[in-house]
Amino acid sequence: MTVTTDPPRLEIRNVTRRIDGRAVVNDVSLSIAAGQVTCLLGPSGCGKSTTLRMIAGVEMQDTGEIWVDGKLICDTVFRVPPERRGIGLMFQDFALFPHLSVADNVGFGLKGPKEARRGRVEELLAKVHLHRYADLFPHQLSGGEQQRVALARALAPRPRIMLMDEPFSGLDNRLRDGIRDETLALLKDEDAAVLLVTHEPEEAMRMADQIALMRDGRVVQQGAPYNVYTRPADKAAVAFFSDINVLRAQVNGALAQTPFGQFLAPGHPDGTDVEIVFRPQHVKLDFDRGGKGPVPTPSDGVAARGVVERARFLGNESLVEFRMDHDGSILRATVPNVFMPKPGRVMWLTIRRDRCFVFPAS
Known part of the structure; x- marks a missing residue:
């Protein structure tokens, strides 16, 4: 077959x-x-x-x-x-003809019998929820409505x-x-x-x-x-997709040693400088317990100590910036909902190992 x-x-x-x-x-x-x-x-x-x-x-x-x-x-x-x-084209500038009605704009590039053209225009205007606006002109529409007219016009010739x-x-x-x-x-x-x-x-x-x-x-x-x-x-x-944090380390025995513990670095020769990249949402926070942090785990590694620099509420999450004890660098963490620790507060940070990326140092 x-x-x-x-x-x-x-x-x-x-x-x-x-x-x-x-x-x-x-x-x-x-x-x-x-x-x-x-x-x-x-x-x-x-x-x-x-x-x-x-x-x-x-x-x-x-x-x-x-x-x-x-x-x-x-x-x-x-x-x-x-x-x-x-090929249909649609750009930032909707480029609608100001002297033509919505229906005439949509049907501008169509060929064939008049009834078939009218049917196609009515079909598309219904799909973009503008069938009641067929006789209006572009200047009478909102930006979103003009965008839908431009889309219908681009799709009209199939x-x-x-x-x-x-x-x-x-x-x-x-x-x-x-x-x-x-x-x-x-x-x-x-x-x-x-x-x-x-x-x-x-x-x-x-x-x-x-x-x-x-x-x-x-x-x-x-x-x-x-x-x-x-x-x-x-x-x-x-x-390109999000904010990032970066740790720098050197590989020894396919491992990169950092204040957050070891990270797997397979494929990188010994002595290679690498960057361990992770997103703020994959940083886990824990409270200080008499100068101690959480117990190390295989999934989160070793906790490192940081001091809150500032916290901001962004609507659906909070962004907290820490000054890390080990090198004075700034590390960012995001937390769902409202979490606004005061500057100067000591916390312990861990990093999810399954959400880290190891690349050669740039």
């Missing part, structure tokens, strides 16, 4: 783009299936938007190939025009691929989560392959089936959000 698998809806193979001699996109490869949302995540200027423009056909790559449904649409010689690629460049960045924080969830449900319903560009880790974690973490023009890590978060490629990958 022969099992056949469909090709990826969108595939980018070893794409590079140079501007003024600098590789702003450097050997990037991605594969996205129909119905899958992939987030291209990274800081500003790392090449995310340039990658989108090459896929859309607005820019040409210097090397590499772009494929859609197993068919080549662009290399360094052959190029399908942007309007024939079956594109095989949807490219979204920071589409939610202009929305009020209070609206953003709801709009994201509505957008995600509609994109899944349309079965398009979605490539969403964002610099916000929370947005990528919330929306993506796969995350491609990009830095300095390269994709440094790809995978499901859980895997990218819990198995980061390097210290910078950890730091």
Whole structure:
């Protein structure tokens, strides 16, 4: 029995783009299936938007190939025009036509019989909960409503691929989560392959089936959000998703000795300087008991003594900063809900061993 698998809806193979001699996109490869949302995540200027423009056909790559449904649409010689690629675009600027009604904006790019076009417009306006606004104009809508009109317009021609460049960045924080969830449900319903560009880790974690973490023009890590978060490629990958603490140590016998006890450092030769990276939420706090801390355990290691520098309540958690006795460094811990110890209070800190990452010192 022969099992056949469909090709990826969108595939980018070893794409590079140079501007003024600098590789702003450097050997990037991605594969996205129909119905899958992939987030291209990274800081500003790392090449995310340039990658989108090459896929859309607005820019040409210097090397590499772009494929859609197993068919080549662009290399360094052959190029399908942007309007024939079956790709929808949505950007920060919704770019609605101010002189057209909501319904006319949504139906602007549609072809075919009038009744079919009207039916598609009505279907999408109902899905984005704007069917009562069909005759209004963009200036009569809120920012969130304009965003939904732009989404409906981009989806109206039933594109095989949807490219979204920071589409939610202009929305009020209070609206953003709801709009994201509505957008995600509609994109899944349309079965398009979605490539969403964002610099916000929370947005990528919330929306993506796969995350491609990009830095300095390269994709440094790809995978499901859980895997990218819990198995980061390097210290910078950890730091992109959250605040971090760093301990420095030297390896001896595959172990790194610190004031918090030993950490496993397999694969690092003796004498290697390493950094042990961990997030503030994985620091455990205990009270001082007559100058003593908790008993060491295999899961949490040895406790180290610190003095509270300051504590801040952040809404759903508290951030506490400690001045550590062993070297005077600052270590940060987050605690759920309200925990506001006064400055100068002595506490003991331990670190969950299963939430630490050991990397060669940078």
